[in-house]
Amino acid sequence: MHLYGTQSVNNHGHLTIGGVDTVDLANMYGTPLLVYDIALFRERAKAFKETFKKAGINAQVAYASKAFSSIAIYEVAKQMDLSLDVVSGGELFTAVAADFPREKIHFHGNNKSYTELQFAFDEGIGCIVVDNFLEIEMVKEISEARQEKMNVLLRVTPGVNASTHDYITTGQEDSKFGFDLKNGQADDAFLKLYNHPYINLLGMHCHIGSQIFETDAFRFAAVALMNKMVDWREKFKFICSVLNLGGGFGIRYTVEDTPLHPSAYVEEMEKVVLEMTRTHNYPVPEIWIEPGRSLVGDAGTTLYTAGAMKEVPGIRTYVAVDGGMSDNIRPALYEAKYTAVTANRMVDPHSDKVTIAGKCCESGDKLIEDAYIAEPVEGDIIAIFCTGAYTYSMASNYNRLPKPAIVFCEDGQHQLVVRRETYEDIIRLDVPLQKTEHGVSS
Numbered sequence: 001m002h003l004y005g006t007q008s009v010n011n012h013g014h015l016t017i018g019g020v021d022t023v024d025l026a027n028m029y030g031t032p033l034l035v036y037d038i039a040l041f042r043e044r045a046k047a048f049k050e051t052f053k054k055a056g057i058n059a060q061v062a063y064a065s066k067a068f069s070s071i072a073i074y075e076v077a078k079q080m081d082l083s084l085d086v087v088s089g090g091e092l093f094t095a096v097a098a099d100f101p102r103e104k105i106h107f108h109g110n111n112k113s114y115t116e117l118q119f120a121f122d123e124g125i126g127c128i129v130v131d132n133f134l135e136i137e138m139v140k141e142i143s144e145a146r147q148e149k150m151n152v153l154l155r156v157t158p159g160v161n162a163s164t165h166d167y168i169t170t171g172q173e174d175s176k177f178g179f180d181l182k183n184g185q186a187d188d189a190f191l192k193l194y195n196h197p198y199i200n201l202l203g204m205h206c207h208i209g210s211q212i213f214e215t216d217a218f219r220f221a222a223v224a225l226m227n228k229m230v231d232w233r234e235k236f237k238f239i240c241s242v243l244n245l246g247g248g249f250g251i252r253y254t255v256e257d258t259p260l261h262p263s264a265y266v267e268e269m270e271k272v273v274l275e276m277t278r279t280h281n282y283p284v285p286e287i288w289i290e291p292g293r294s295l296v297g298d299a300g301t302t303l304y305t306a307g308a309m310k311e312v313p314g315i316r317t318y319v320a321v322d323g324g325m326s327d328n329i330r331p332a333l334y335e336a337k338y339t340a341v342t343a344n345r346m347v348d349p350h351s352d353k354v355t356i357a358g359k360c361c362e363s364g365d366k367l368i369e370d371a372y373i374a375e376p377v378e379g380d381i382i383a384i385f386c387t388g389a390y391t392y393s394m395a396s397n398y399n400r401l402p403k404p405a406i407v408f409c410e411d412g413q414h415q416l417v418v419r420r421e422t423y424e425d426i427i428r429l430d431v432p433l434q435k436t437e438h439g440v441s442s
């Protein structure tokens with residue numbers, strides 16, 4: 001059994017996280033419950049930052065908060081001196097609520113609205129990562145109208161096809177994100193921004209995809225961007241001061257996943273940048289990265305309570321839990337794989353092969369096929385590991401299931417950071433039909 005971060009087993013045979021008994025957590029807060037190991041988040045953040053420090057490279061490590069966005073995680077990110085990648089007005093609003101240092105907020109998105117961009121200007125954020133020609137016009141218009149400068153990075157697609165799930169590759173030519181490097185779009189975008197009185201063009205950004213294990217894809221992307229930087233210096237005397245190489249570093253969900261230590265990806269990036277800058281006598285730019293999954297993924301564990309069971313003789317045994325695709329869409333959407341344990345009986349042999357099913361009205365609502373847990377009993381606390389990234393942030397109220405609560409654990413302490421939704425929350429946006437004689441009133 002592979003345990004993550006501060007996970008351990010106490011003398012009751014219970015799984016603990018951050019020194020806190022998960023069975024106690026389930027009793028206190030109910031299930032489903034998403035539990036974060038905050039020491040692990042801090043350790044990951046520190047490792048990224050120290051890798052850059054060791055190489056003497058100026059860097060920003062921006063937490064890609066689409067992986068998990070809440071006021072409390074932004075507060076921890078702030079404590080760790082991280083920057084923040086937000087991708088919508090909603091994430092920016094959350095960052096403002098957390099009083100995140102505005103100059104360290106980077107705003108992403110392939111279709112930012114005028115209102116969202118104005119919000120970014122209002123807050124004086126650190127940088128807008130422009131993604132398309134419409135956005136360029138809007139950023140220019142807003143900055144001119146306000147006579148305010150804005151830092152900008154140009155998001156480009158380097159034409160790298162990273163090996164991961166098709167739905168989560170983003171650096172290939174046929175992508176909805178960014179300007180293509182090869183077909184001239186990136187050059188056109190550059191020319192529209194370069195030398196504008198209110199645009200401070202910092203440099204380039206790319207993000208090639210998510211849950212990537214190979215360093216090659218990052219190397220190819222970095223080389224492609226550096227070549228373009230050299231080209232723009234030759235043609236326009238433009239010096240790129242920031243090179244943002246995105247996130248995407250893979251993590252270990254199951255034994256089949258063999259990620260490198262997060263610092264290995266960074267070291268590869270550093271190597272390419274230092275080699276290329278030396279070869280081309282180019283000033284070493286600041287390197288920015290945007291890890292999401294690799295900061296929060298394995299720091300999160302979801303606790304469920306086992307309920308109904310069904311044996312399909314000769315085929316499988318279903319163990320249904322009190323959550324499902326509503327709190328973790330990833331298995332249904334990407335066929336994502338996870339591992340589970342019986343948190344209340346960690347020392348029992350985990351040799352029963354079962355399918356952990358959710359409670360949504362959907363045959364595909366299976367969280368894990370072929371999970372190995374202790375012989376299941378109704379009321380068991382089933383813990384699914386590595387659910388810290390893209391679970392709560394992609395959760396829905398399908399079947400009107402309330403979203404789970406979230407607890408942070410560290411050094412034997414626990415704190416509720418997102419409360420469980422209630423049925424009142426579920427209907428809070430509903431507007432009952434007006435009582436009129438003729439059906440719907442206007």
Ligand SMILES: Cc1ncc(COP(=O)(O)O)c(C=O)c1O
Pocket residue numbers: 064067085108170207209210211246247248249290291292293294389
């Ligand atoms: C622009 C950008 N940066 C960073 C990330 C974070 O990726 P990951 O969570 O895989 O590190 C994403 C998501 O894929 C992204 O789209």
Ligand SMILES: N[C@@H](CCCC[NH3+])C(=O)O
Pocket residue numbers: 066168170210211330334389390
């Ligand atoms: N939501 C995806 C990752 C997308 C990353 C954002 N571009 C996942 O759960 O793996």
